[in-house]
Amino acid sequence: MSTKQDKIIVGSEEWCYLPQLGIPAVKARVDSGARTSSLHAFNIRPFSRGGQRWVSFEVHPLQKNRRTIIRCEAEVIDRRVVKSSSGIGEKRYVVRTELQLNGQSWSVEITLSNRDSMGYRMLLGRxxxxxxILVDPASSFLCGALDKARIETLYRDHTRESSGLKIGLLASNPELPSNQRILEAGEERGHRIRFYDIRQCYIKLDAEQPEIHYRGGQLLNKLDAVIPRIRPDLTYYGCAVVRQFENLGIFSLNSANAISHSRDKLFCLQHFLTQGIPIPTTGLADSPLETEELIEMVNGAPLLVKLLEGPERRGVVLAESRNAGESLITAFRSLQANLLVQEFIKEADGKSLRLLVVDNKVVCAVERQAAPGQFRSNKTIGGAISATRISAEERKLAIKAVKSLDLKVAGVDMLRSRRGPLLIEVTSSPALDDLESVVGKDLAGNLISTVEKKLGWKRKLASPVST
Structure with missing residues (x-):
């Protein structure tokens, strides 16, 4: 039996070694609160060997580095449901392998899970x-640190140059976390993905030689695909640029027409009704003489006043009384603003659903809870977000709405009411980072996979590391 003196003392993070998997070093988060250890893995594929269940998978062993890849194979000892830190259960493969730490080695069980949204590529559980092991949570790397030169030496033969598709990310801010995740996901899969500021793109309309350029004269005609994420105030110009790419035969994840239609809030509401998709009762009028009847149309106060040109989740005001509603409508109209009024779904209790649909599949669903005193959640005014389960009807409505707008990627907002789910809005440039942090999935990778599928591109897997 081990005594206290025999045990290894570790800090909150340590470099671990997994020789049987061919992983020379991986930085692990030491977490005595987690029962099972976990390793970042993707492209997980089960197969049979000698009548036994095996699994092949790929690993990015280094943080913030998706060009370094190791392919592994291991025998499966179990497949069990493991709850993530967000409380969502996920069925994971479990393998047994050798762990080396501080000159000692022993066999451990490790679950395989995509940890792209996590900081550490490995979690060492109790x-x-x-x-x-004994843990000193105030310390780090008590078993030895690795410098950059040593890490580069260990992984020199596992780092590859990008050789896949040429993809352009069309947006405005390269520092936005969602844009960063898409760039990382593209690099992870071996593509040459670059950020292009939509405002710095310019086009040449010519029957003989149509072109699209980027600042400094860079020609973009040879891209294989573009992923547009256009700000609402740049919709007109952004769609013109995307349309030029499409005219050149370059695939766009969301088409210019689909983006344009999704940005027209009134068009979308009218369109959804023609598709049999339920929405909250909504009213629109131009004459100030009809304000009172307009409010009555949506069942009176409380009611929502929405600017038609407002960006996603902004330009929405709750009028708690009829007088407040009339004052808001009058004020907005005096500014020549186009607006609509909409019934307030009281039973939603400040909660809404956000579903992410990619290639006609719901890949994640979260519930947003408004902060105390607010009627809806918003990044700027607070609120909570958590993973949730959705009904078959909610899933069907989200897919139907996105498909009807011909979008390949979209966020769908809906409310739960006494009448059933009601669709609020569809956005063609949904945020990914907050969703990934909640559901623990590689959502940015879903976007890249859709591009690969549409272009018929398949990546060759590396040979497994021999041990």
Whole structure:
């Protein structure tokens, strides 16, 4: 039986070694609160060997580095449901492998899960530490640190140059977390993905030699695909640029027409009704003489006043009384603003659903809870977001709405009412980072996979590391 003196003392993070998997070093988060250890893995593929269940998978062993890839194979000892830190259960493959730490080695169980949204590529749980390890949470790398030169030496043969598709990310801010995640996901899969500021793109309309350029004269005609994420105030110009790419035969994840239609809030509401998709009762009028009847149309106060040109989740005001509604409508009209009024779904209790639809599939769903005193959640005014389960009807409505607008990627907002789910809005440039952090999925990778599928591109897997 191990004594206290025999045990390894570790900090909150340590470099671990997994020789049987061919992983020379991986930085692990030491977490005694987690029962099972976990390793970042993607392209997980089960197969049979000698009548036994095996699994092949790929690993990015280094943080913030998706060009370094190791392919592994291991025998499956179990497949069990494991709850993530967000509380969502996920069925994971479990393998057993050798762990080396501080000159000692022993066999541990490790679950395989995509940890792209996590900071560490490995989590060391208490099951692997039992009887062997003591934790000093205030320290780090008590078993030895690795400098950059050593890491580069260890992984020199596992770092590859990008050789896949040429993809352009069309947006305005390269520092936005969602844009960063898309760039990372493209690099992870071996593509040459670049950020292009939509405002710095310019086009040449010519029957003989149509072109599209980027600042400094760079020609973009040879791209294989573009992923547009256009700000609402740049919709007109952004769609013109995207349309030029499409005219050149370059695939766009969301088409210019689909983006343009999704940005017209009134068109979308009218369109959804023709498709049999339920929405909250909504009213629109131009004459100030009809304000009172307009409010009555949506069942009176409280009611929502929405600017038609407002960006996603902005330009929406709750009028709690009839007088407040009349004052808001009058004020907005005096500014020559186009607006609509909409019934307030009280039973939603400040909650709304956001579903992410990619290639006609709901890939994640979260519930947003408004902050106390607010009627809806918003990044700027607070609120909570959590993963949630959705009904078959909610899933069907989201897919139907996105498909009817011909979008390949979209965020769908809806409310739960006494009448069932009501669709609020569809956005063609949904944020990904906050969703990924909640559901623990590689959502940016879904976008890249859709581009690959539409272009018929398949990446060759690396050979597994021999041990």
């Amino acid at each position: 099951q692997a530490m039992n009887t062997r």
